[in-house]
Amino acid sequence: MTQREVQDYASATEEGESLIFEQPLNERMRTFLRLDFLYSQALYHNESASPWGSRAAMSSLLDILAIATRGDVRSDVLKELERQLTILNEYQSKAGVDTARLKTLMANLLRLRTDLLNAGSAFLQPLRDSEFLNAIKHRSAIPGGTCEFDLPDYFYWLNRPAEERMRTFSEWLGMLRPLCDAIAELLWLTRQNGRTREEIARAGAFHITFDRDTPYQLLRISLPASAGLYPEISGSHYRCSVRFLTWNGISARPTQAEGDVPFLLSCCT
Numbered sequence: 001m002t003q004r005e006v007q008d009y010a011s012a013t014e015e016g017e018s019l020i021f022e023q024p025l026n027e028r029m030r031t032f033l034r035l036d037f038l039y040s041q042a043l044y045h046n047e048s049a050s051p052w053g054s055r056a057a058m059s060s061l062l063d064i065l066a067i068a069t070r071g072d073v074r075s076d077v078l079k080e081l082e083r084q085l086t087i088l089n090e091y092q093s094k095a096g097v098d099t100a101r102l103k104t105l106m107a108n109l110l111r112l113r114t115d116l117l118n119a120g121s122a123f124l125q126p127l128r129d130s131e132f133l134n135a136i137k138h139r140s141a142i143p144g145g146t147c148e149f150d151l152p153d154y155f156y157w158l159n160r161p162a163e164e165r166m167r168t169f170s171e172w173l174g175m176l177r178p179l180c181d182a183i184a185e186l187l188w189l190t191r192q193n194g195r196t197r198e199e200i201a202r203a204g205a206f207h208i209t210f211d212r213d214t215p216y217q218l219l220r221i222s223l224p225a226s227a228g229l230y231p232e233i234s235g236s237h238y239r240c241s242v243r244f245l246t247w248n249g250i251s252a253r254p255t256q257a258e259g260d261v262p263f264l265l266s267c268c269t
Contacts, residue, residue, distance in 0.1 A: 018264075021230065023219040025210075025237040028076050029190070031067060032183045038064045039173075039180040046169045049162035055146070057169055062137050064176060065127055074116060074123070077182050081113045084189055105189075112182040119178040127175060132157075190218050194268035204257030206242040208235070208267075215269055222264035229257055 024030040042060035045053045067073070088106050091097050127133060136154055139145035148155035157165065199206060210216050219240060221231050232243045244261045245254035 017225045018222045019225050019230070021221045021223070021233070023221075023233040023235075023240070025217050025219060025235075025240075028080070029217045031071075031073060031076070032080075032187055035064060035067055035073070035180060036183050036187055038067070039176065039184075042169075042173060046166055046173065049166070051158040051165075054158055054165050054169065058136060059140070061169075061172060062133070062140060064180075065124065065133075065137075068124060068176075068179065069128060074119075074121065074179060077179060077186070078113065078116060080186050081109055081116075081182060084186065085109050085113075108185060112178070112185055115178040116182050119175075123175060123178065127172060133172075190268045191220065191266075194218070194220060194266035196220075196222075196264050196266040199263055199265045201242060201244050201257070201261040201263065204244040204259070204261055206244075206261075206263075208240045208242070208265075210238055210240075210267065212238065216267050218268040220266040220268065222266070223261075227261075229261060230254075231263075 022033065024033055038060045042057045042064065045057035045060065047053070048056070085106060088102060088109070091102055092099070132153065135151060136146060139150050142150075146154060157168075208219070216237055219233065221233070221242065223229055223231070223244075228247050229244045230247060232245055234241050244257040244263075246257055248254055
């Protein structure tokens, strides 16, 4: 990236916020990102003291259960916690490391691992066995299938006092918390492990070939919000291709950027 391009990127970033686009490079990271997104969404909507907020939170909860019951997500999270602990442990013998901060990070990971182990492999069973949740899940597959005449018990619950609904929902989320808190911490560590560098996509295209000996899990691209562009990313943990597309509004097709596009790239392990 030339000095002029760096200056253009810096001035555009200063004028407004940056948008960070993330691309998972393996199935495990894809699952973690989806669960973290849905859990955050459920927490947000549960804070809304309205039946519509509870409906939105319920939709997120059911999506979490659909993903979490598809495979052994708990085992994947425990494996990733062990991997991160092994990496952090190697830093203890290196000079110049903030040992106090390192111990705090390791203690946090150990606590999350203990909480998830103590939850047991059947920690989601009460949610899976709930006739109330299963009825909503079944009807949710039908467009508009959760109307009051479809699920009168759900309609009744939605119109209970807000404090009661929020308390019940918080109990359900509490069963997911050991898993989702661990995922949130792992995603934070993964992002922190990335080294950000300035790049430029010539004529709106950029290609990345990864070192096969480095287990990259996540790709992050940062653009100024004012750029009017977004990346279309395809590939795997071996190589990726990025096309920068110009946003032409909802009713028009996006077009590939014709000029060179400066951006920030972070490859995370």
